[in-house]
Amino acid sequence: MRYGIAIFPEKKIQDTANSYRKRYDPHYALIPPHLTLKEPFEANEDDLKQIVGELRKVAAETKPFPLQIHKVSSFSPVTNTIYLKVEPVDELLKLNERLHTGNLPQEKTYTFVPHITIAQKLSHDEYSDVFGSLKMQSFDLEQTVDRFQLMYQLENGAWTVFETFTFGEEKN
Amino acid sequence: MRYGIAIFPEKKIQDTANSYRKRYDPHYALIPPHLTLKEPFEANEDDLKQIVGELRKVAAETKPFPLQIHKVSSFSPVTNTIYLKVEPVDELLKLNERLHTGNLPQEKTYTFVPHITIAQKLSHDEYSDVFGSLKMQSFDLEQTVDRFQLMYQLENGAWTVFETFTFGEEKN
Numbered sequence: 001m002r003y004g005i006a007i008f009p010e011k012k013i014q015d016t017a018n019s020y021r022k023r024y025d026p027h028y029a030l031i032p033p034h035l036t037l038k039e040p041f042e043a044n045e046d047d048l049k050q051i052v053g054e055l056r057k058v059a060a061e062t063k064p065f066p067l068q069i070h071k072v073s074s075f076s077p078v079t080n081t082i083y084l085k086v087e088p089v090d091e092l093l094k095l096n097e098r099l100h101t102g103n104l105p106q107e108k109t110y111t112f113v114p115h116i117t118i119a120q121k122l123s124h125d126e127y128s129d130v131f132g133s134l135k136m137q138s139f140d141l142e143q144t145v146d147r148f149q150l151m152y153q154l155e156n157g158a159w160t161v162f163e164t165f166t167f168g169e170e171k172n
Numbered sequence: 173m174r175y176g177i178a179i180f181p182e183k184k185i186q187d188t189a190n191s192y193r194k195r196y197d198p199h200y201a202l203i204p205p206h207l208t209l210k211e212p213f214e215a216n217e218d219d220l221k222q223i224v225g226e227l228r229k230v231a232a233e234t235k236p237f238p239l240q241i242h243k244v245s246s247f248s249p250v251t252n253t254i255y256l257k258v259e260p261v262d263e264l265l266k267l268n269e270r271l272h273t274g275n276l277p278q279e280k281t282y283t284f285v286p287h288i289t290i291a292q293k294l295s296h297d298e299y300s301d302v303f304g305s306l307k308m309q310s311f312d313l314e315q316t317v318d319r320f321q322l323m324y325q326l327e328n329g330a331w332t333v334f335e336t337f338t339f340g341e342e343k344n
Contacts (some may be wrong), residue, residue, distance in 0.1 A: 001182060008332050011173060015327045022328065029201030032332040149333060155187045156194065160180050160204040161321060161333035 002153040003051075003162070005038040005099060006031075009067060009116065010143045017084060017118050024082070024119030024130055031159045033088055035067070035116050037096055037148055041105040053165060054103045058095070059165035063086060065091035069141040071133040073115070080127040082134060083115035084141075094150070173333070174325040175223075177210035177271060178203075181194045181239060181288065182315045189256060189290050196254070196291030196302055207239070207258055208252050209268055209320055211276040224335060226275045227322060230267070231337035237263035241313040244290070244306040252299040252307060255287035256313075267320070 008014065015020045017033035043051060068087040075081045085090070119130055147166045151159040180186065189205035215223055240259040247253045258264070268284045291302055319338045323331040 011324060011332075013324060014332060024219075032326065032330055049266060051220060065250060145337070149336075154183060154204065156190050157180050158190075158204055160186060161184075161336065163319070163338070164321075164333065164336040166335070 001043065001048075002035065002040050003043050003048075004040045004153070005055075005148055006034040006036050006151065007067070007148050008032055008034050008144055009145075013067075013069065013084075013116070013141050013143065015171065016139070016141065017116050020118035020130075020134075021081075024122060024126075025117060026121050027117070027157075030157050031151075033116050033118075036115055038099045038104075039107070039109060040153065041107070043067075043105075050103050052150070055099075055148075055165050058098050059148070059167050060169060061098075062095055063091060064144050064146040064167050065089055065095075067092075067143050067145045069116070069139050071138055072118070072131075073137075074127075074131050075113075076127070076131070079120070079122070080122055080131075081117055082119035082122075082127070082131050083117045084139065086114035086116060088112075088114050092145075101169040123156050173189055173215065173220075174212050175215050175220075176208065176212040176323050176325070176331065177227075177320055178206040178208050178323065179239070179317055179320050180204055180206050181317075185239075185241065185256075185288070185313050185315065188311070188313065189288050190252075192290035192302075196294060196298075198293050199287060199289070199329075202329050203323075205288050205290075207286055208264055210271045211274075211279070211281060212325065215277070220226075222275050223320070226286075226334075227271075227320075227337050229318070230270050231339050232326070232341060233270075234267055234339040235263060236316050236318040236339050237267075239264075239315050239317045241288070241311050243310055244303070245287070246299075246303050246307075247285075248299070248303070251292070252296070252303075253289055254291035254294075254299070254303050255289045255312065258284050258286035258288060260284075 014033040021028045069084045073085040100106045150162045186205040193200045241256045246255040322334045
């Protein structure tokens with residue numbers, strides 16, 4: 001099965017992201033607004049047990065940290081994905097690093113740029129329009145992150161949460 | 173905020189449900205296939221802490237149980253919702269009862285009929301067609317359930333998982 005690890009921001013931030021995603025993100029219906037902590041990876045049931053154990057350890061060692069959004073940015077010219085830029089605080093960068101060490105799959109295709117996608121797969125003209133207007137806007141969104149989620153992907157491409165990992169708590 | 177509690181069945185059962193939901197369920201994009209354990213309820217942040225504590229207790233006291241699906245059924249004539257009928261094993265009925273006691277909101281609009289919705293809000297003719305063909309079919313789906321999830325609802329009607337509660341584990 002295909003698994004992924006993400007942070008789902010609180011309702012207010014998700015609602016803000018969805019107000020754009022509804023029109024500009026074809027993945028709108030497949031997953032709620034999220035910050036990807038680890039790119040999708042394949043695992044079988046035996047791997048999964050070990051991975052869940054490791055994720056519990058990671059969560060226990062992680063302290064809650066701030067998630068701050070002040071502006072929109074884009075991966076252009078690599079792709080025309082537009083996203084809410086999440087400030088790369090130390091704890092978030094360390095958590096991303098930690099999720100690629102130990103028994104966890106270590107492949108990393110990209111440098112980690114913390115973001116919440118709000119538009120993707122736009123035509124060139126649409127991209128210019130949307131990004132042109134959004135890049136002028138400032139945002140003042142902030143919350144404390146205290147958990148991440150392990151999800152698996154269904155045949156239709158949608159993601160279901162398998163387990164929540166709460167920071168600073170040791171599960172037996 | 174509006175919260176709900178559900179079981180997400182394993183991938184195979186979700187994929188089966190989605191093969192129908194895609195065509196027949198307008199809620200297809202709002203939530204993965206699920207078995208509702210507790211109807212949506214309102215709670216503020218203070219309530220939530222207490223509720224999460226109580227849900228951890230409930231999960232710790234619950235033992236994994238089988239989820240079995242053999243056929244499709246319908247809520248007709250009350251509504252024309254069609255669903256995968258989930259066998260009402262004792263542990264599942266007790267879990268539903270327990271989620272309406274103690275500090276948890278106790279309102280119950282309906283008698284608990286364990287089900288995974290695959291079609292709803294169909295026209296009368298479409299309902300007759302779809303149910304007519306599905307009610308002849310037998311299913312042989314079974315898994316062990318060892319967790320439930322607390323979700324909150326976004327402005328667009330979609331649900332995000334807030335926390336997973338694994339049976340038989342005491343979280344500190």
